Amino acid sequence: MKSLRPWDANVAKQEKKRTIIQLAFFAVTNGYYKGFLEGTIYQGNGKVACVPGLNCYSCPGALGSCPIGAFQAVVSERGTTLSFYLIGFFMAVGALLGRFVCGFLCPFGLFQDLVHKIPFYKKTDKLPGERLLKKIKYVLLVFFVFLLPAFVVGDFGGGDPWFCKYVCPSGTLMAGWPLGILNQGIREAIGWLFAWKSFILIGIIFLSLMIYRPFCRYLCPLGAIYGGFNPISLYRFEVDPELCIQCGKCQQACQFHIPTYRTPNSVDCIRCGNCLKVCPTGALRRVPYISKGMNKGVDTHDAS
Amino acid sequence: MNISSDKNDKWNKWALLRKSHGRVIPVAILGIGLALLTFGVVRGEAAVVFTKAIRICLECIGIG
Numbered sequence: 001m002k003s004l005r006p007w008d009a010n011v012a013k014q015e016k017k018r019t020i021i022q023l024a025f026f027a028v029t030n031g032y033y034k035g036f037l038e039g040t041i042y043q044g045n046g047k048v049a050c051v052p053g054l055n056c057y058s059c060p061g062a063l064g065s066c067p068i069g070a071f072q073a074v075v076s077e078r079g080t081t082l083s084f085y086l087i088g089f090f091m092a093v094g095a096l097l098g099r100f101v102c103g104f105l106c107p108f109g110l111f112q113d114l115v116h117k118i119p120f121y122k123k124t125d126k127l128p129g130e131r132l133l134k135k136i137k138y139v140l141l142v143f144f145v146f147l148l149p150a151f152v153v154g155d156f157g158g159g160d161p162w163f164c165k166y167v168c169p170s171g172t173l174m175a176g177w178p179l180g181i182l183n184q185g186i187r188e189a190i191g192w193l194f195a196w197k198s199f200i201l202i203g204i205i206f207l208s209l210m211i212y213r214p215f216c217r218y219l220c221p222l223g224a225i226y227g228g229f230n231p232i233s234l235y236r237f238e239v240d241p242e243l244c245i246q247c248g249k250c251q252q253a254c255q256f257h258i259p260t261y262r263t264p265n266s267v268d269c270i271r272c273g274n275c276l277k278v279c280p281t282g283a284l285r286r287v288p289y290i291s292k293g294m295n296k297g298v299d300t301h302d303a304s
Numbered sequence: 305m306n307i308s309s310d311k312n313d314k315w316n317k318w319a320l321l322r323k324s325h326g327r328v329i330p331v332a333i334l335g336i337g338l339a340l341l342t343f344g345v346v347r348g349e350a351a352v353v354f355t356k357a358i359r360i361c362l363e364c365i366g367i368g
Contacts, residue, residue: 041358041359041360042358043358044358045354047353047354047357047358048350048351048353048354048357049350050353056361056364057356057357057361057364058357058360058361058364058365065353065354065356065357069356069357069361069364070353070356070357073352073353073356073357074344074349074352074353077352080349080352083344083349084340084341084343084344084347084349085340085341085343085344085345085347085349085350085353086344086349087337087340087344088336088337088338088339088340088341088342088343088344089337089341090337091333091334091336091337091340092333092334092337092338092341093337094333094337095330095331095333095334095337096330096334160363161361161363161364164361164363164364165363165364165366165368168364171361171364171365171366172365172366175360175361175364175365176364176365176366179360179365180365186360186365186367189362189367190366190367191367191368193366193367193368194365194366194367195366196366197366198366229333232329232330232333233330234327234330234331234334289327
């Protein structure tokens with residue numbers, strides 16, 4: 001089923017609005033412009049707090065910390081195997097927004113969106129083995145973000161941030177490449193690991209030309225966490241079964257091909273909002289934060 | 305796009321069975337999350353994050 005609908009006026013308008021919000025949020029949270037000029041990073045108090053998206057704290061412009069990097073930093077510390085600070089952060093952000101963060105506030109999501117807009121001879125809806133590939137992000141979350149950093153420790157009792165070190169293409173894009181260009185000391189230290197991470201990033205860029213948000217679909221541990229909150233977060237969608245005519249337009253407008261009329265709160269949904277814009281009867285809508293009476297809508301919990 | 309009547313029936317059943325969540329669960333999770341976050345700060349985890357984040361993370365950039 002061909003479902004990309006940039007020609008739909010409502011979807012195009014929504015996508016434009018989303019891109020503006022994404023760019024604005026990126027500019028605000030990566031506003032240490034001096035870092036981009038000098039090849040250094042921000043060292044102020046803002047780094048004590050995390051931003052919601054996958055925003056490397058070694059990006060020259062970053063004013064806050066990456067929550068996935070911060071989680072690994074804490075659990076890999078000697079004598080610590082759990083981070084209440086970050087678990088609390090994930091719960092708070094997840095309960096408020098769910099994967100709205102992915103759709104609107106993540107810089108690496110923005111990057112993939114922009115790459116996907118580039119015309120390419122072969123655009124596809126999904127890769128072979130899609131269902132299995134989607135599970136990789138949970139494996140990375142459990143092993144590379146938690147277990148390996150926490151329990152594979154060196155002589156001094158500290159571990160490595162395995163996801164950052166061996167996988168994260170956001171770190172390569174936002175920190176590795178800019179600092180490699182701007183900072184001579186770093187340029188001279190580049191070795192096989194840099195080549196490996198660059199290989200992953202180039203792979204993601206290539207896949208992003210073909211398919212919408214491959215990293216978010218298959219690899220992102222942060223998306224795996226926030227996705228779990230989609231069915232229960234304050235920001236969620238519902239379907240009014242009395243109004244829904246099951247025309248499937250919402251599914252066609254969804255770049256992840258989620259049957260939104262059945263699973264409005266799928267763990268894969270990044271809350272881009274395209275489905276809301278194409279619903280002809282207004283059956284699909286965002287659950288209001290403040291209730292004006294009893295909801296007739298239905299939000300199923302299926303993780304399709 | 306038309307969907308078969310079987311699927312319609314199944315979906316309608318779900319629609320009747322599943323009722324919309326209240327706001328109790330997300331607000332409770334938000335509250336617990338903020339409490340854990342505060343506990344983590346008191347425990348010194350925010351300081352660990354800060355110390356890590358103000359230095360260039362060699363692992364993140366692929367130096368090792």
